[in-house]
Amino acid sequence: MAETRKIFHEELQDINTDVIRLGALAGEAIEAGTAALLDSDLAAVERVAASDKTLDDLTHSIEQRTCLLLAQQQPMAVDLRTLLTVLRTIHELERIGDLMVKVAKAARRLYPRSLEPRVRGLLDRMREQAGAQLRLAVDAFADRDVAKAAALVDMDDVMDDLQKDLFQAIFAARDTDEVALQRAVQVALVGRFFERIGDHAANIADRVDFMVTGHFSYEGSSA
Numbered sequence: 001m002a003e004t005r006k007i008f009h010e011e012l013q014d015i016n017t018d019v020i021r022l023g024a025l026a027g028e029a030i031e032a033g034t035a036a037l038l039d040s041d042l043a044a045v046e047r048v049a050a051s052d053k054t055l056d057d058l059t060h061s062i063e064q065r066t067c068l069l070l071a072q073q074q075p076m077a078v079d080l081r082t083l084l085t086v087l088r089t090i091h092e093l094e095r096i097g098d099l100m101v102k103v104a105k106a107a108r109r110l111y112p113r114s115l116e117p118r119v120r121g122l123l124d125r126m127r128e129q130a131g132a133q134l135r136l137a138v139d140a141f142a143d144r145d146v147a148k149a150a151a152l153v154d155m156d157d158v159m160d161d162l163q164k165d166l167f168q169a170i171f172a173a174r175d176t177d178e179v180a181l182q183r184a185v186q187v188a189l190v191g192r193f194f195e196r197i198g199d200h201a202a203n204i205a206d207r208v209d210f211m212v213t214g215h216f217s218y219e220g221s222s223a
Contacts, residue, residue: 023138033100034127048104053096085211092200126194133201150206159198166191
């Protein structure tokens with residue numbers, strides 16, 4: 001029995017390590033996807049889309065191993081909460097990768113015109129904020145730190161404010177021709193994608209709190 005538990009915890013540690021690795025891949029997607037958009041780099045768009053398969057494959061591997069541990073070991077208490085948190089966390093991280101593919105692909109719809117300086121600046125700040133929220137969420141998971149998890153709530157307010165600023169910048173342009181309106185819609189969607197990344201990070205924080213305490217003390221945004 002002792003050997004069985006040892007193997008279980010070794011496998012659980014491997015899963016935790018891979019969740020952190022998945023978070024790193026999602027962070028790389030935020031940087032690469034935003035760069036592809038801001039640089040109007042169509043080749044980079046293809047690379048971002050192709051690299052998402054690595055993130056997806058790791059997600060599926062973690063999911064399968066986690067479900068196997070649940071089925072074979074029948075864990076209880078904190079171990080059970082940890083495995084349940086893993087399943088939700090990897091879903092949130094996978095969605096971040098998917099959203100960044102959409103951000104990158106927006107470069108195709110906006111090509112060949114470049115973004116206005118204020119819009120570029122706001123999107124770059126949203127990239128920075130998304131990356132910071134993701135890193136804190138992954139750190140909270142890795143460290144089992146409820147204080148870090150709680151900080152995500154206030155950080156998400158910053159992302160919401162950036163999205164509002166982006167909308168104001170779009171409306172301030174006052175362009176009414178069809179091409180300009182289509183571009184405005186695409187930029188607004190990109191802002192929405194970044195805002196959703198903040199929500200996914202908040203959801204991870206909510207699950208970390210559950211993993212550590214067994215209670216949902218606050219609510220993340222639903223994905």
